[in-house]
Amino acid sequence: MLLKEYVLISFAAVTLTQAIPWRVKCPNVCVCEIKPWFTPRSMYQEAPTVDCNDFLMTQVPANLPEGTQTLLLQSNRIAKIEPGELEHLVNLTELDLSQNSFSQIEDFSLKNMNNLLVLHLEENQLTELSGGGLSALRNLQELYLNHNRLNSISAGAFSGLVNLLRLHLNSNKLRTIKSEWFGTLPSLEILMIGENAVEIIEDLNFKPLINLKSLVLSGMSLKEISDNALEGLDNLESISFYDNKLPKVPKMALRRVPDLKFLDLNKNPIQRIQQGDFTDMLHLKELGINNMEELISIDKFALDNLPELTKLEMTNNPKLSYVHPSAFRLIPQMETLMLNNNALSALYRKTIESLSKLQEISIHSNPIRCDCVIRWVNTNENRIRFIEPQSTFCVDPPEFKRQNLRDVPFREMTDRCLPLISSEAFPSQLATEIEESLALHCRAFAEPDPDIYWVTPSGEKLLASSAAGKYRVRPEGTLEISNITTSEAGLYTCVAHNLVGADMKSVTIKVSGFYPNNNENIQLFVQEMEAHHIVLSWIITSNIISSNVTWSRTMSNSSLNSGFTARIPAGVHMYNLTHLEPLAEYVICVHVSYIHLHYRISCIRIRTKEANLATGSSEIRLQFLITLTACAFFVATSVLCLCGLVSTRQKVQVEHSSLALCMQKNLSISLHGIYPPFVKHWEHNNSGKTIAVEVQSTPLGPSNDNLCEAN
Numbered sequence: 001m002l003l004k005e006y007v008l009i010s011f012a013a014v015t016l017t018q019a020i021p022w023r024v025k026c027p028n029v030c031v032c033e034i035k036p037w038f039t040p041r042s043m044y045q046e047a048p049t050v051d052c053n054d055f056l057m058t059q060v061p062a063n064l065p066e067g068t069q070t071l072l073l074q075s076n077r078i079a080k081i082e083p084g085e086l087e088h089l090v091n092l093t094e095l096d097l098s099q100n101s102f103s104q105i106e107d108f109s110l111k112n113m114n115n116l117l118v119l120h121l122e123e124n125q126l127t128e129l130s131g132g133g134l135s136a137l138r139n140l141q142e143l144y145l146n147h148n149r150l151n152s153i154s155a156g157a158f159s160g161l162v163n164l165l166r167l168h169l170n171s172n173k174l175r176t177i178k179s180e181w182f183g184t185l186p187s188l189e190i191l192m193i194g195e196n197a198v199e200i201i202e203d204l205n206f207k208p209l210i211n212l213k214s215l216v217l218s219g220m221s222l223k224e225i226s227d228n229a230l231e232g233l234d235n236l237e238s239i240s241f242y243d244n245k246l247p248k249v250p251k252m253a254l255r256r257v258p259d260l261k262f263l264d265l266n267k268n269p270i271q272r273i274q275q276g277d278f279t280d281m282l283h284l285k286e287l288g289i290n291n292m293e294e295l296i297s298i299d300k301f302a303l304d305n306l307p308e309l310t311k312l313e314m315t316n317n318p319k320l321s322y323v324h325p326s327a328f329r330l331i332p333q334m335e336t337l338m339l340n341n342n343a344l345s346a347l348y349r350k351t352i353e354s355l356s357k358l359q360e361i362s363i364h365s366n367p368i369r370c371d372c373v374i375r376w377v378n379t380n381e382n383r384i385r386f387i388e389p390q391s392t393f394c395v396d397p398p399e400f401k402r403q404n405l406r407d408v409p410f411r412e413m414t415d416r417c418l419p420l421i422s423s424e425a426f427p428s429q430l431a432t433e434i435e436e437s438l439a440l441h442c443r444a445f446a447e448p449d450p451d452i453y454w455v456t457p458s459g460e461k462l463l464a465s466s467a468a469g470k471y472r473v474r475p476e477g478t479l480e481i482s483n484i485t486t487s488e489a490g491l492y493t494c495v496a497h498n499l500v501g502a503d504m505k506s507v508t509i510k511v512s513g514f515y516p517n518n519n520e521n522i523q524l525f526v527q528e529m530e531a532h533h534i535v536l537s538w539i540i541t542s543n544i545i546s547s548n549v550t551w552s553r554t555m556s557n558s559s560l561n562s563g564f565t566a567r568i569p570a571g572v573h574m575y576n577l578t579h580l581e582p583l584a585e586y587v588i589c590v591h592v593s594y595i596h597l598h599y600r601i602s603c604i605r606i607r608t609k610e611a612n613l614a615t616g617s618s619e620i621r622l623q624f625l626i627t628l629t630a631c632a633f634f635v636a637t638s639v640l641c642l643c644g645l646v647s648t649r650q651k652v653q654v655e656h657s658s659l660a661l662c663m664q665k666n667l668s669i670s671l672h673g674i675y676p677p678f679v680k681h682w683e684h685n686n687s688g689k690t691i692a693v694e695v696q697s698t699p700l701g702p703s704n705d706n707l708c709e710a711n
């Protein structure tokens with residue numbers, strides 16, 4: 001007991017930790033105490049305080065004790081301070097008039113307040129700040145004007161406030177920001193001006209604020225930060241653009257603030273972080289890219305040369321589905337990488353290896369596909385700590401679904417895996433208007449890295465880094481369509497492929513309500529015919545949702561034996577049928593489906609050559625067309641259904657030997673990747689059950705991988 005008292009007393013001798021009574025004649029309803037108080041510069045004081053908060057008073061109480069240093073009049077109904085009411089309080093350092101009824105600054109008489117450091121006027125009804133109204137407060141350090149209705153501030157409104165350190169102007173009705181307001185505030189360090197409906201920060205808006213350290217521009221309606229908007233803020237350390245409408249990182253503006261340490265861009269409709277967005281910010285320590293509804297991709301060199309960056313937070317971005325393997329370059333100090341709650345199916349080992357000082361990472365709450373891309377997680381030798389490993393689960397493939405990432409037998413997997421285009425990358429349907437421009441971001445994780453191309457409605461194949469007319473495909477796979485017209489309406493397909501296989505995702509684009517109606521015939525051509533293979537090509541002058549080639553041998557009793565099917569990626573119009581029997585007759589069909597589930601099928605019947613004639617391969621180049629049957633019919637299901645089949649198919653990669661295993665597990669086997677040169681096929685028995693899968697050697701080398709898929 002004694003000891004406790006002793007500790008308390010000795011502590012009080014250093015700083016007053018709680019209020020003690022102040023024995024003066026105190027106005028009726030108020031409480032007078034001596035309380036600990038800190039100046040805006042964090043200097044400690046023991047302040048004689050009069051607390052008259054919350055009494056619905058309409059005027060300042062009379063007989064305030066002379067030595068009052070802090071006067072709290074919050075939540076009353078005071079609308080005016082008459083001359084003489086406060087002038088005797090020569091030691092007043094803080095005056096709180098928040099939540100009262102002031103409507104104009106002329107209603108305060110603020111003479112003789114040479115010691116006033118902090119003035120609270122928030123939550124009143126001020127609409128205008130005219131010139132010079134506060135000029136008597138030459139020692140004021142902090143001014144709260146937030147949550148008023150200010151729509152106009154005149155040029156000299158803050159004149160005289162040469163010592164002001166902090167200015168709170170947030171939550172008002174300002175529509176523009178003017179640099180003339182700030183000309184008389186050379187000491188200002190913190191400016192809070194968020195929650196005003198300002199759309200543009202114009203050049204030199206803050207130019208006079210050479211000592212500003214922190215600028216808060218959150219919750220405005222900012223759409224644009226002009227390139228020189230932050231010019232002059234040579235000492236700025238922290239800036240917040242939280243919750244605005246910025247469509248891209250204001251990279252040029254950010255280059256004007258070389259001392260920036262903390263940058264908050266959370267909650268802006270930015271779609272991509274691109275090369276040059278964050279570059280050479282030599283003092284940046286922490287970066288926030290969270291809660292971005294539209295963010296899809298972190299592109300190559302998105303963060304580049306940030307020597308002091310230690311923490312990167314990119315979380316809660318519901319569409320963020322891609323981080324390029326070289327997204328980060330020259331970030332030697334990064335220790336913490338937060339990537340939880342995004343739409344990432346994987347993260348490349350290379351991304352992690354580029355961060356040599358990385359200590360912890362969080363990737364939980366992402367739809368992780370547990371295949372070879374992410375297998376580094378189990379071989380990382382504990383260099384990196386995983387945050388919340390117990391909630392880091394696989395979503396795909398089906399056999400590992402809901403398994404913890406730590407428990408997946410990654411070591412048994414191959415080091416190559418199929419591309420997977422994120423279902424969040426772009427929608428499957430879009431409606432736009434004439435003269436609009438569009439950007440569709442197609443990204444895919446795969447090992448090795450996939451190549452991406454796009455197929456336009458007219459069937460044209462656009463490779464990455466190419467441009468044609470109104471189309472432009474960026475190296476990372478973004479298709480840009482500028483100044484769109486109805487001729488650009490139709491089906492667009494992105495194909496991501498590597499030597500293992502391919503994935504496709506399509507989007508139908510309506511332009512001002514228009515969508516073309518394709519209904520054409522397929523023309524077939526035999527390009528090459530030998531004893532063991534036939535090269536078939538076909539002409540379709542539009543993009544299609546899916547196309548398959550099927551073939552089967554006709555038997556002497558004229559029935560067909562079990563056939564083969566190969567899925568063909570969009571934009572490919574040729575197929576090499578191999579492993580054929582010599583001198584045998586085959587029926588080969590090309591099936592395509594357009595939008596509206598409108599199918600067409602064209603078939604030919606053709607006989608292969610004799611085996612010993614195979615040497616004279618160049619002698620006969622047949623080029624003829626036989627269309628046996630061509631028919632079109634509707635299937636009464638919706639379009640989306642088929643799009644879904646193509647793009648959300650779940651993929652499992654297994655070794656050749658696991659094929660039997662798949663079958664034992666009673667999974668049906670089907671092709672779920674599309675293989676260059678697109679030659680995987682499978683065989684069905686009479687009841688339609690798959691009985692064999694055959695994989696053909698490809699020009700890129702023989703593939704040993706077979707695939708099986710759970711239905």
Ligand SMILES: *[C@@H]1O[C@H](CO)[C@@H](O)[C@H](O)[C@H]1NC(C)=O
Nearest residue numbers: 065066067068088089090091
């Ligand atoms: C004002 O503060 C000074 C310094 O603390 C003190 O000496 C003086 O007595 C105070 N004035 C009044 C009226 O209390």
Ligand SMILES: *[C@@H]1O[C@H](CO)[C@@H](O)[C@H](O)[C@H]1NC(C)=O
Nearest residue numbers: 434435436482483484485486
């Ligand atoms: C868009 O195309 C139309 C004609 O197709 C043309 O008149 C217009 O000037 C173009 N607009 C732009 C911004 O290029």
Ligand SMILES: *[C@@H]1O[C@H](CO)[C@@H](O)[C@H](O)[C@H]1NC(C)=O
Nearest residue numbers: 554555556557558559560561
């Ligand atoms: C046709 O002949 C093949 C083998 O020549 C045989 O396997 C098949 O059962 C026959 N089909 C019919 C319908 O007779």
Ligand SMILES: *[C@@H]1O[C@H](CO)[C@@H](O)[C@H](O)[C@H]1NC(C)=O
Nearest residue numbers: 528533534535576577578579
């Ligand atoms: C088709 O495949 C066969 C057998 O693999 C090969 O000899 C032929 O060159 C291929 N033709 C084309 C056009 O790829």
Ligand SMILES: *[C@@H]1O[C@H](CO)[C@@H](O)[C@H](O)[C@H]1NC(C)=O
Nearest residue numbers: 546547548567591592593645
């Ligand atoms: C092609 O095959 C796939 C897989 O079996 C199927 O889903 C699709 O409907 C087929 N497309 C056509 C046009 O037959």
